[in-house]
Amino acid sequence: MAEVVLRHVSKSFGKTQVIYDMDLVVADGEFVVIVGPSGCGKSTVLRMIAGLEPVTGGVIEIGGRVVNDVEPKDRNIAMVFQNYALYPHMSVRENMAYGLRIRGMPKAEIAEHVARAAKILELEGLLDRKPRELSGGQRQRVAMGRAIVRDPAAFLFDEPLSNLDAKLRVQMRLEIQKLSRELGTTSLYVTHDQVEAMTLAHRMVVMNAGRVEQIGAPLDVYLRPASAFVAAFIGVPPMNLLAGRVGEGAFTLGNGLVVRLPAGAPRPPFGAEAILGVRPEHLAPVGEAEAALTLTVETIERLGADTLAHGTFDGNPMVVRLPAEATLQPGTRLALGLVPDEIHWFDPQTQKRLDLPGG
Amino acid sequence: MVEKRPALSAAAYAILALGVAIVALPVYVTFVASTQTLDQILEVPMSLVPGTELLANYTAALTSGSERAASAPVGRMMVVSLVVALTVSFGKIVISLLSAFAIVYFRFPLRMFFFWMIFVTLMLPVEVRILPTYEVIADLHLLNTYAGLTVPLIASATATFLFRQFFMTIPDELAEAARIDGASPMRFFWDVVVPLSRTNMAALFVILFIYGWNQYLWPLLITTEESMYTVVIGIRRMIAGGDAATEWNIVMATAMLAMLPPALVVLLMQRWFVKGLVETEK
Structure with missing residues (x-):
């Protein structure tokens, strides 16, 4: 040895x-x-x-x-x-x-x-x-x-x-x-x-x-x-990654769609370019009012233990892990909320993780 | 064929039978001639029923050869042929195995150059270089020797190329596993490469044995003594003296004897072929 x-x-x-x-x-x-x-x-x-x-x-x-x-x-x-x-x-x-x-x-x-x-x-x-x-x-x-x-x-x-x-x-x-x-x-x-x-x-x-x-x-x-x-490589299905610019309480993507950031979530300084990452299991259906983003479901994979809903948001493929019994079909609009502690930020230039204090 | 039509089968068999007849009939005539007396053979038409002189003819051929043509006993020629064919086939296999091993498994300067040198000689048959080769063998005083008969025929681009192609199908990981197991290159050669090449060696042996046995031009050039004649040359010498002077019965017996070893090699090695083909898996 x-x-x-x-x-x-x-x-x-x-x-x-x-x-x-x-x-x-x-x-x-x-x-x-x-x-x-x-x-x-x-x-x-x-x-x-x-x-x-x-x-x-x-x-x-x-x-x-x-x-x-x-x-x-x-x-x-x-x-x-x-x-x-x-x-x-x-x-x-x-x-x-x-x-x-x-x-x-x-x-x-x-x-x-x-x-x-x-x-x-x-x-x-x-x-x-x-x-x-x-x-x-x-x-x-x-x-x-x-x-x-x-x-x-x-x-x-x-x-x-x-x-x-x-x-x-x-x-x-x-x-x-x-x-x-x-x-x-x-x-x-x-x-x-x-x-x-x-x-x-x-x-x-x-x-x-x-x-x-x-x-x-x-x-x-x-x-x-x-x-x-690493975020995209480790984990099945991979982490959702969205590139955009940090705004006031929101994150604006390339084509203009907006992700609302929950209060208390760490975020890069205002105006910074960044990549937002969130795992499929950390996106949960919520009421329209609190939704961070709304995803139109395109395909559904029922795995038995859970259900994967695939869609595109502002041109980015996204996937959400839902409970097995979730009732949805292609075309369903899913209002999804983010968990403040489960948001990852990456630098778009270096691709490295940004470790940010909550705010 | 999936179809089963009697007429088609009959036609197929007819064609097959015709093909067999074309190949087998001359052999049969030779055999019949080898069992008759010289007078019987010279009758016109020659009888196609085997005669009674089988033992006498073959014994005469083997022990004393054609006396009218003053040839050596065919027994002696068979030995010479056998030694030549075996030396050429084993020599070729050993040399080609080693050179293919070197080319595939070692990185040395001018490796590809040597490979192409070997490859290019593929295009030069023995006959093209026969005069310079003769000169070399003569200067080395190797006329009328086994070395002279075999050494120039041993180097073989074809066999080297064949083994190279085979070695390249052996997964690299096998060599790497052997390296980690602690096997030296030659150990790997003996313990892994040679056993895996058995089928290829058997196949090559059949081809090379027949090649060596049937050599004509080269032995004809470098042998001048009766005792170093191969069978193939021997037959030619026996019919040197014109129709009447030739002991056709002895010649035909010799021809039958000359056909025997290659046929035996094919028959015996065929089992190996099939076995090898079925078993091979990497």
Whole structure:
């Protein structure tokens, strides 16, 4: 077990810079999820930690040792790949034992390690099968078994669940959570799925276009997104974002429609350009008189537990989360109120969060 | 075909039968000739019923060859052919596997240049470079040796290219997983790449064995001693002396014998082919 530290790490492929000055400290035993859209550089970060990609600038430490020039095999890490990367011609047992065999571990000891990993992952009955005879979920488990047998200082997961179907993904998510609690090994987990990030992470790192947008505990990130990007990326459905100018007790959007700001809500100074963000669950139907804005519903998604109403307001798509029993249909005009404490403000230039006193 | 019309089926079978006849009849005539005495063969028309001399002809061919043409025993030629075909096929497979591995998995200066060099030689058949190659082999005193017979035929752009294409379909993550598992490049080659290439190797082996066995021009050039003749050359030598002087029964027996090993290789390896095709999954 060990700490993984990134200091001012950057990476370029030729002239294209893909990672900018990244700092991250993963504490011993911590489960950190790196999340971001495709092409944000999250996999590259993981591959640099694994040693599969050289670092262009900065320092990577694993367990207090600088590993910039250390071969992957000597970094004491284990990696789980998106497509499992099992050796197709080897049985499950051989797949798990391969790394140990290369390291010259005695046969009896290898058998012991494999048996222990197989027990943890419930693979005991499958040890003599070939990967092609396994289902996707079982293959994924073998890939994790291959990582576990090595007893590494850190696990690196590269989108391990994205090749599985939705149901299996939920199941494996729970298993990974349980496994990481039992093993307590430092883990870095890369995904584009923010639900995985929210549910698995002790802390999550939200990345966009090669830069870290925010690092924090999942709920903190959800409740206080550091930028408009994070606000839109974390949360399903995403936060509603409206760009406009702050007026007297109101917020005027680009095409002239107005959002009435509730008394006591924090707001940028009069006349400032800003982005207003509000989560779909923080918009509640109210009487016309107190309404902050009125949304014409265009489509309705009934999810069972709740109902999502989609519409456009001043040209901006908006979504509202309503109780399951809400009676509405396309065309319904929804008068919606804002909760003063649940309004987020972002700077339209820097896209960063504006922390404002109530007023 | 989804349709089931008797007339159509009958026509299809007729065409198939005709095709088989065109291919099989010459082989049958050869076989019949190899079971008759020389006098029987020279009768006009030749009988198409197998004769009684099968054992005698084949024994004669294998142990002493055509005595009138003073050829070496066919048994010896078969051994030479076999050694040549096997060396060429194994040599080609080993060299191509290694060079394709280097081209696909290593970044070295002028990598693409070497790849294209290999690729360009695809367009040059052996015959184009046969004179300079002969010169080289002669200067190295390799005439009438197995090395001279095989080495110039071993380098193979086609097989390298084929393996390269196959290696590129092996997911990169497999190599990366092996790196993290601690496998050196050659270890990865032995433990992962070679086992995964088994089917391709089997397929190539069949093609290359036949290629090596059927070599004609090159062995003809560089062998001058009876003991280093391959079967294909041997047959040619046996019919050197004009119609009457040729022991057609022995020649035909030799031809049948020469056809046997390639046919066997195809038959035996066919099972591997199918097995490989069914099992392959990455």
